[in-house]
Amino acid sequence: MASSPDMSDPVAQNLIIERLATIRRRIAQACLKAGRAETDVSLVAVSKFHPIESVEAALKAGQRLFGENRVQEAASKFPQLRQSFPDLRLHIIGSLQTNKAFEACEIADMIESLDRPSLSDALEKGAQKAGRLPELLIQVNTGDEPQKSGVACEKADAFIETSLERFGSKIRGLMCIPPEDQNPAAHFRLLRQMSERHGLPVLSMGMSADFETAIAENATLVRLGTAIFGSRPAPHP
Incomplete structure (x- = not known):
């Protein structure tokens, strides 16, 4: 596993730049092998638990799309970064509590973890208060794992339909995190087939080990953290 860099060291900043270049090459090669255009796939740099200096190093290397799990942590980094990099985009990729919906609507460009009616209610209210609604992905629990967020497979089609009726074009696609002990390809294929049934263009799937x-399998967003920033520091309490 890559080590976590000391971001006070310019050499560590260069390491992030080098890792990004390596990942971009691998994405390009995977697209070529799959017969897809490199522009079909966007890299979400997952910066959770990493300091703002790490994000700045990635921004200086041309990365503009980032993912954070926790709204509070995202709010501590990205509003100030937008002042220097107004074209950056922020995705909330972790399970979203209903009491964080308003703040998520304020700061995020996309929320990748819509998975239940109570969160739909909270986002609708939060969007009215914030005056904006981010784009939304519906998270599907393709492995039906009880410890994971995401709508259950058997309920996913109905939830997608009601979400499309409620939010319209703000519903952009689907997201999943396959079980660690199973072949991810079957889960990616399941999500792709589900997206095709509903005419949804965005598929957020694939992380450092399986992107x-x-x-x-037609991912349009891949979420990588460790491969770019190194191992995650201990989270703040």
């Missing part, structure tokens, strides 16, 4: 497999 090339996800690209072969």
Whole structure:
């Protein structure tokens, strides 16, 4: 596993730049192998638990799309970064509590973890208060794992339909996190087929260990953290 860099060291900043270049090459190669255009796939740099200096190093290397799990942590980094990099985009990719919906509507460009009616209610109210609604992905629990967020597979089609009726074009696609002990390709294929049934263009699937497999199954967003920023520091309490 890549080590976590000391971001006070310019050498560590260069390491992030080098890792990003390596990941971009691998994405390009995976797209070529799958017969897809490199522009079909966007890299979400997952910066959770990493300091703002790490994000700045990635921004200086041309990265503009980032993912954060927790709204509070995202709010501590990205509003100030937008002042220097107004074209950056922020995705909330972790399970979203209903009491954080308003703040998420204020700061996020996309929320990738819509998975239940109570969160739909909270986002609708939060969007009215914030005056904006981010784009939304519906998270599907493709492995039906009780410890994971995401709408259950058997309920997913109905939830997608009601969400489309409620939010219209703000529903952009689907997201999943396959079980660690199973072949991810079957889960990526399931999500792709579900997206095709509903005419949804965005598929967020694939992380550091399996993003090339996800690209072969039509992922349009891949979420990588460790491969770019190194191992995550201990989270703040």
